[in-house]
Amino acid sequence: MGDLTRRRVLQAAALTAAGALTAGCSTGGAPGGGASAAAGRLTWWDHQNQLEPAKRKIFEKFAAAEGGVPVDYTYNNPAKLGQALQLAKQSNQLPDVHSNAGLQVPVPQLIAGGWVGPLELNDAALKRLDGKLIEGIHVFDGKVHSFPIFDYHVYSNVTWFNTKLITQAGLDPEAPPRTYDEFRSAARAVRDASGGKAQGWIWNIGMVDRIGEQVNVLAQAAGFEGGGGVLYRTGEYAYHSEPYLTVIEFLLSLQQDQLLVPGSQTLIDDAARTRWTAGIAGYYFDGPWCPGVALKNTPEFAESLGVGPILTPSPGEPATYRGTQGGEYWITPSTKLADQANLLLSDYFTTEEYSVEIANTMSQPPRDLGAVEKSTAHPAYKKLITWFADQVFLAPEPVVKNPQTSKVAAETKTIKPSLGDIVQGAFSGDVPDVPAALKELSDKSNAERERAVDAAKKKGAEVSQEDYAFSNWKPRADYGKDQY
Numbered sequence: 001m002g003d004l005t006r007r008r009v010l011q012a013a014a015l016t017a018a019g020a021l022t023a024g025c026s027t028g029g030a031p032g033g034g035a036s037a038a039a040g041r042l043t044w045w046d047h048q049n050q051l052e053p054a055k056r057k058i059f060e061k062f063a064a065a066e067g068g069v070p071v072d073y074t075y076n077n078p079a080k081l082g083q084a085l086q087l088a089k090q091s092n093q094l095p096d097v098h099s100n101a102g103l104q105v106p107v108p109q110l111i112a113g114g115w116v117g118p119l120e121l122n123d124a125a126l127k128r129l130d131g132k133l134i135e136g137i138h139v140f141d142g143k144v145h146s147f148p149i150f151d152y153h154v155y156s157n158v159t160w161f162n163t164k165l166i167t168q169a170g171l172d173p174e175a176p177p178r179t180y181d182e183f184r185s186a187a188r189a190v191r192d193a194s195g196g197k198a199q200g201w202i203w204n205i206g207m208v209d210r211i212g213e214q215v216n217v218l219a220q221a222a223g224f225e226g227g228g229g230v231l232y233r234t235g236e237y238a239y240h241s242e243p244y245l246t247v248i249e250f251l252l253s254l255q256q257d258q259l260l261v262p263g264s265q266t267l268i269d270d271a272a273r274t275r276w277t278a279g280i281a282g283y284y285f286d287g288p289w290c291p292g293v294a295l296k297n298t299p300e301f302a303e304s305l306g307v308g309p310i311l312t313p314s315p316g317e318p319a320t321y322r323g324t325q326g327g328e329y330w331i332t333p334s335t336k337l338a339d340q341a342n343l344l345l346s347d348y349f350t351t352e353e354y355s356v357e358i359a360n361t362m363s364q365p366p367r368d369l370g371a372v373e374k375s376t377a378h379p380a381y382k383k384l385i386t387w388f389a390d391q392v393f394l395a396p397e398p399v400v401k402n403p404q405t406s407k408v409a410a411e412t413k414t415i416k417p418s419l420g421d422i423v424q425g426a427f428s429g430d431v432p433d434v435p436a437a438l439k440e441l442s443d444k445s446n447a448e449r450e451r452a453v454d455a456a457k458k459k460g461a462e463v464s465q466e467d468y469a470f471s472n473w474k475p476r477a478d479y480g481k482d483q484y
Contacts, residue, residue, distance in 0.1 A: 042071045042337050042344065043095035045085070046329070047078040047102070049270075050292030054357035058348045065347075069340050078102060079207050079268045089115065096335040097345070099328055104209065106409035110330075111140060117333030118143035125346035132367065136399030136406040138327050146327020149349060150364040153388040155320045156287040157214040157221075159183070159308035165282040166306060169193040176308025180250045183283070183311050187259040190282030200259035202281035203251075204269040205427050212420030214285060215251075219243040221310045221318040225475055227395050229419065229445065232321075232479075235398075235468030237445035239419060240438040246313055248434055252426055265427050277301045288385070291378050292362035307380040309387050319476045321395040325367070394478035396470040401484045405468075407461040411452040415444045 048055075052075060062068040074095070076084050082102020088094045100110065110116045121129070121144060129147050133139050138146050163173040169189040177183040187200025205211055216228055224243035226232045231241075254260050261281050264272065269286065270293075276284040277298045284290070295302050312318050329349060331341050348354060355366035359375030365385050366372070372385050398405040417425065419441065425431030449468070456463055472483055 040069050040337075042069055042097065042340055043074070044071055044097045045074045045076055045081065045095040046099035047076055047081045048099065048328075048363065049075050049077075050289050050296060050361045050363050051358065053296075054354065054361050057357070058344075058354070062344050062348060067340065067343055069337065071344070076101075077268060077270055078210070085115075092334070094332040094334065096337055096341050097329055097331055100330060102209070104414060106406065106412065107137075107145065108140060108406045108410035111145065112410065114333055116145060116330040118145050119147075119331055119345065120338070120342045121147070121350070122342075122346045125350040128350045128352075134324050134400060136403040137324055137397075140406065146330050147345075147350060148325040148367050149328045149354065149358065150325050151367055151369050152322045152325045152394060153369070153385075153392040154288060154322060154364050155217045155221075155310055155388070155392060156210070157217050157285050157310050158288060158290065158384060159283060159311060160276075160286055160290050161283045161306045161308065162276065162279060162281075162304050163306040164304045165190050165194065165198055165279065169282070173306045176306065178309060178312065179315055180311055180313050184254065184257065184259065187254065187283055188257070191259060198279055199261040199281045201254055201283045201285075202261040202267070202272050202276050203264050203285055204267050204272040205264050205424055206266045206268045206271075208418060208420030208424050210269065210420070211423050212418055215244070215247055215419060215423055217310065217320050218247040220320040221312050222246050223313075225473075227321050227323070229442065230468065232396055232470050232473040235465065235470075237442040237449075239442045239445070240435060244438055245435060248423060248426060250313070251423070255427060265424070274298075277304075288365060288381065288388075289363050291381050295362070295378065302378060305378060305380050307384050309384075309391065318391050319393060320391055321393050323395045323397045324400065393476060394480070396473055396479040396483070398468045400481075401470075402463060402467045404456070404461045404463050407456040407459065408449070408452045408463055411455040411459075413448060413452075415441060415448055417441070 052073070055073060059071040059073060063070045078101045080102065081099065082104065085094065085098060085103060094115070100116070103110065103115070107116065132148055133144060138144060138148070159176060161173070161176065166173050166186070169186070170193065171186055171189060177186045190198060191200045203211070220227065220243075222243040224241060226238070229237045229239040231238050261275065267275075272284065273286065273290065273294055274297065275281065277294050291305055295305070310318050310320065329345060331338065331345075335341060352368055352371065355368035355371035356374050358364075358366040359372045359377050362377050362381045365388060369385065369389070372382060399409075417437070422431050422434065422437045422441065425437070426434050431437050450465065453463055453465060470479065473479060
C-alpha cells in the first residue's frame with residue numbers, strides 16, 4: 001500500500017494543497033481527525049455534492065443529540081477526492097469518516113494500509129441492514145466495515161436533455177432517442193436549430209474513471225454479456241469484443257460529426273453539467289444524480305429537465321448488469337472519535353428517513369426504493385427509477401461466490417492505460433488504434449489476474465480462476481444467491 005500511496009501522491013504533487021483539492025461546499029474545519037478531534041468535532045469528507053442538504057440536516061441533529069458532536073463536512077469532486085485523501089494520509093490527517101471515490105483500490109488493500117477500519121454499528125442499525133451486508137463487500141474477516149445506502153438498480157449513462165432546446169429543434173421531449181442513429185439525428189437537429197448557439201452533446205471526457213464506467217455500461221446495453229470488461233460465463237476479460245468497439249466508434253462519430261461541444265475532452269462533470277444547464281448543449285450523459293446536482297445550482301432548470309434511457313445500437317429494451325451495492329461511508333482507524341462516528345452512522349445513515357432524503361436530493365436510487373414515491377423528487381427522476389427497475393439486473397460476483405477472492409483483489413495491480421484512458425486518448429487522437437489498445441488491455445488484465453491469483457494462493461488463499469466464471473449465468477435475469 002505504501003508504494004501505491006507514494007506513486008499517486010507524486011501524481012498529485014503539482015496540485016496545491018487541500019484548498020485546491022476540495023472545491024465545493026464545506027462547513028470549514030481542519031482537515032483530518034487530529035485538530036478537530038481535539039476540539040471534539042468529527043471531520044467528514046465525501047464526493048456526494050447532491051446529498052449535502054440531507055447530511056447538513058443530520059449533522060445539525062447529531063450535534064444537538066445526546067452523545068453527538070459537531071461535524072465538519074467537506075465536499076470533494078469525485079475526480080479530486082482520491083488525491084485529497086492521499087495527501088491527507090501522507091500527513092496523518094485523514095478525516096474521521098470518508099467515502100473512497102477516486103482511490104481505485106480494493107478495500108482489503110485499504111484495510112491493510114490503514115485507510116479504513118471496522119465499524120461498531122448498534123443492534124438497531126444491524127437489524128435495518130439485515131440481508132444487505134455481504135462478506136467481501138461490506139464485511140471483511142467477519143467485521144462490518146461499511147454498508148450500502150444505495151440500491152443496485154442503477155446505471156451511469158442516462159441520456160439527460162434540455163427540453164427547451166429539444167422542442168426548438170422540433171423534437172418530442174416525451175419520445176427521447178433510444179438508439180445511436182436516433183441520438184445522432186436528434187443531436188444534429190439541436191445543433192442546426194440553435195443557429196450556432198448550442199451543440200448537440202456535451203460529455204465529461206476529462207474524468208477517465210467516469211467515462212470508463214460509462215463505456216462499460218454502454219457496452220452492456222450494446223450486448224456485452226459481462227461487466228467491467230469481464231465475460232460472466234467464462235470470467236475472461238474481453239474489452240476488445242464487438243460491443244466495446246461499437247460503443248467507442250459511436251461516441252467518436254459524434255465528435256467527427258461536430259456534434260460534441262469543443263473542449264469536452266478536458267471537462268469534469270461539474271463543468272460539463274454547468275455548461276449543459278446553461279444551454280450550450282442539448283444532451284448530456286450522466287448518472288441519476290444529475291438533477292440533484294444541477295437543480296441545486298440552477299433550480300430554474302427544473303422546467304427544462306428531460307430524461308431518456310441508456311442508448312442501444314438498435315431498437316430494443318436495454319439490459320445492464322450491476323453487482324451488489326458497495327459501502328459508501330468508511331471510518332478511519334486512527335480516529336479519536338470512533339464512538340461518535342459509529343453512533344452517527346448507526347442512528348442516522350441506516351434509516352428509512354435517510355432513504356427518503358436521498359430520493360429527495362435525487363442521488364443514486366436509495367437502498368429502500370419505496371422511498372422514491374414518498375419523495376419530492378422531480379418527475380424525470382421518478383421516471384428514470386422505474387426504467388432502472390426493468391433494465392438493470394443483479395450481476396454475479398466472485399467475492400460472493402468465494403469471499404477469499406478479496407485477497408486476490410488485494411494483490412491486484414492497476415492496469416494502465418485503463419479503459420477510460422484509452423477512450424480519452426481516442427478522443428484526443430493519442431490512441432489512434434483503439435482495437436489494438438483494447439486487446440492489449442484485455443491481455444494485460446487476464447495476465448494480471450492470473451498473477452494475482454497465484455500470489456494470493458501462495459499466501460494461503462483458497463482461490464482459483466474458476467471463481468471468476470459463472471457458467472449458469474443468463475442474460476436479462478438476476479443472479480440470485482441460490483445460483484452460486
